Amino acid sequence: MKMGFLNVYKRDMTRFFRFKHQLFSSLLQPALWLGFFGMAMAGNFDRILSSTGTAVPAGVMSVDYLTFMCAGVIAATILFTNIYGGFILLFDKNWGILREIIASPMPRRDLITGIAMSGITKSWIQSLIVILFGLLLGVSFFSGKGPLEILISFAGIFIFIALFAMAFICISAFIALKMDSPEGFQGISTLLTMPLFFVSNALYPATGLPPVLQQVAMINPLTHLTAGIRYFAIGDNFSAIGMQFVYTPGEILISLLYLAFFAGIMFLLAWRTVDKVVIT
Amino acid sequence: MNNENIIEVSGLSHSYDDLRAVDNISFRVKKGEIFSFLGPNGAGKSTAINVLITLLPLQKGEVFIAGHNLSSSPKYVRDSIGIVFQEITLDRDMTVRETLEFHGNLYSMGRDEIGSRIEELLGLVELSDKKDILTKNLSGGMKRRLEIARGLMTRPKVLFLDEPTIGLDPQTRRKTWDYLRMVNDEGTTIFLTTHYMDEADILSDWISIIDHGRIIASGTPEDLKNSLGEDIICLETADTELAKTAIINYDGIKSITESGEGLVIMTDRDGAQILPEIISGLNRDEITISSVNLKKPSMDDVFMHYTGKELRD
Known part of the structure; x- marks a missing residue:
């Protein structure tokens, strides 16, 4: 077998399914978040909106906050999963397993490829569960779509997720290779997630942010991921929280290319780092 | 190659x-x-x-x-x-x-x-x-x-x-x-x-x-x-200097080095035969022997010999 990344991938997935508590919590957490935070916020938004009586333009589908936010929860879940996903490399470094790997004939980039693949797989599983749970809670994804269209929507969502997951697991791998302690890794990762999560359109439209932060949100990959998920899961023209959202295919394509470019750069960064790392 | x-x-x-x-x-x-x-x-x-x-x-x-x-x-x-x-x-x-x-x-x-x-x-x-x-x-x-x-x-x-x-x-x-x-x-x-x-x-x-x-x-x-010699004799006496000059010319002695309290003597023939000669010689010169030890060279001795020190830890 010349595909060493499959070996890395298999090991990482085995570990993912082996720790039942961790697996359970990682799958349940986003669902609970959607359940509690989402329901509460949805209730409040809907009350405020009904009192102001914002009119929805004719012919535009109106979706509730829960539906709007569900896409953001999926995006955030993937962000969290992957930004911490490179921890395995720190674990391997501290337990010496990275030495076994580095001293083997396997090309080092296979290590990054394998971990990126498992990050993508985990992200797909998680997003699927959040979507299913969301549908149970009344999220109106894929409304008015036939089976084939739903399938296409899923494919679109999964492509966006794969690119984003790859980018952030590579960032995480880079941090893990540079750090010596779990605390340092945790600290840096958490520091990164904060602005990424809040300076985006995941929980609310970015138009509510101060102008400077709006610019930042524009280049935030999370914004583009959320846009992609909303486009495929809700539609290209809908209204939520009293605002109209229009996504043209061109915009979505740009988001996709942006994520692909970003993922490529991050992969190169992680690859370069693992190629140069000296572990004794 | x-x-x-x-x-x-x-x-x-x-x-x-x-x-x-x-x-x-x-x-x-x-x-x-x-x-x-x-x-x-x-x-x-x-x-x-x-x-x-x-x-x-x-x-x-x-x-x-x-x-x-x-x-x-x-x-x-x-x-x-x-x-x-x-x-x-x-x-x-x-x-x-x-x-x-x-x-x-x-x-x-x-x-x-x-x-x-x-x-x-x-x-x-x-x-x-x-x-x-x-x-x-x-x-x-x-x-x-x-x-x-x-x-x-x-x-x-x-x-x-x-x-x-x-x-x-x-x-x-x-x-x-x-x-x-x-x-x-x-x-x-x-x-x-x-x-x-x-x-x-x-x-x-x-x-x-x-x-x-x-x-x-x-x-x-x-x-x-073997490079250290046939046997090693460790000897402690009342006067290390005197003892050294007294035995330095004995037949079969490869080297004598001072080490800590006494002398380390490496022999190039059977130490068991040399030792009685050394003891009687030192008795004759009235140099008191406080302890004596005869052994085959061990890896520790080899290490000591080549590095001049005990193995650091």
């Missing part, structure tokens, strides 16, 4: 910033032998081994392992060697079988080959009944054995071991030596580093003593010990 030599190293040096950890060493390892680097902690053993196993870059010198040039074809070197690291390097959350499968895949082994090799090796290191146990539930000795099995997965031409019995209890150490001897009997060349005199002495066909990054003596354990 000589076919008899599986490792050839010439002029190897390695520095960390200003610190020269390995200083221009050259040696060769013959195919099929057990070769030991013996030296105190910090002597440069681990640095040297880490260069040979490609974990550290080759800064200076020429290295051939199993016919491959380390600087131009490190991948082939990696393919030909097995490694057992100084610290335990196992994924605590993988089973014994998974650990070996993962390793086999790292080296692109075929699936069937991996399966049969696992059976074979677990039999050798007596872990066959632990196949599906997570490695964190193995004892220290079992972990070591699993690592030795892992190092042998790919049928390497040379197995490198860095301090293979560090932290193991005496019984497990002996067991580990037995396994290594068995592995060696099956044709694998073994390169090990150790700071244990007994380990080097018992296991090795060839020892290179290394200190401050340099090889200071090399030979078979027997040759190294």
Whole structure:
């Protein structure tokens, strides 16, 4: 077998399914978040909106906050999963397993490829569960779509997720290779997630942010991921929280290319780092 | 490259910033032998081994392992060697079988080959009944054995071991030596580093003593010990200086050195015959003897002799 990344991938997935508590919590957490935070916020938004009586333009589908936010929860879940996903490399470094790997004939980039693949797989599983749970809670994804269209929507969502997951697991791998302690890794990762999560359109439209932060949100990959998920899961023209959202295919394509470019750069960064790392 | 030599190293040096950890060493390892680097902690053993196993870059010198040039074809070197690291390097959350499968895949082994090799090796290191146990539930000795099995997965031409019995209890150490001897009997060349005199002495066909990054003596354990002389007599008297001048011209005395409280006398004929002569001579000169000890040179003595100090820890 010349595909060493499959070996890395298999090991990482085995570990993912082996720790039942961790697996359970990682799958349940986003669902609970959607359940509690989402329901509460949805209730409040809907009350405020009904009192102001914002009119929805004719012919535009109106979706509730829960539906709007569900896409953001999926995006955030993937962000969290992957930004911490490179921890395995720190674990391997501290337990010496990275030495076994580095001293083997396997090309080092296979290590990054394998971990990126498992990050993508985990992200797909998680997003699927959040979507299913969301549908149970009344999220109106894929409304008015036939089976084939739903399938296409899923494919679109999964492509966006794969690119984003790859980018952030590579960032995480880079941090893990540079750090010596779990605390340092945790600290840096958490520091990164904060602005990424809040300076985006995941929980609310970015138009509510101060102008400077709006610019930042524009280049935030999370914004583009959320846009992609909303486009495929809700539609290209809908209204939520009293605002109209229009996504043209061109915009979505740009988001996709942006994520692909970003993922490529991050992969190169992680690859370069693992190629140069000296572990004794 | 000589076919008899599986490792050839010439002029190897390695520095960390200003610190020269390995200083221009050259040696060769013959195919099929057990070769030991013996030296105190910090002597440069681990640095040297880490260069040979490609974990550290080759800064200076020429290295051939199993016919491959380390600087131009490190991948082939990696393919030909097995490694057992100084610290335990196992994924605590993988089973014994998974650990070996993962390793086999790292080296692109075929699936069937991996399966049969696992059976074979677990039999050798007596872990066959632990196949599906997570490695964190193995004892220290079992972990070591699993690592030795892992190092042998790919049928390497040379197995490198860095301090293979560090932290193991005496019984497990002996067991580990037995396994290594068995592995060696099956044709694998073994390169090990150790700071244990007994380990080097018992296991090795060839020892290179290394200190401050340099090889200071090399030979078979027997040759190294014999080079000190036939026997060693340790003598403590009331007056070390007087005693030294009194016995320095006795027949069969190779060297006399002052050490701590007394004298260390190396003989080049049977010490048991010389000792009575020394004692009666000192009695005649009325020099009081407070203690006397006759022994065969040990690896400790060899180390003391060449480094001028006890093994640092």
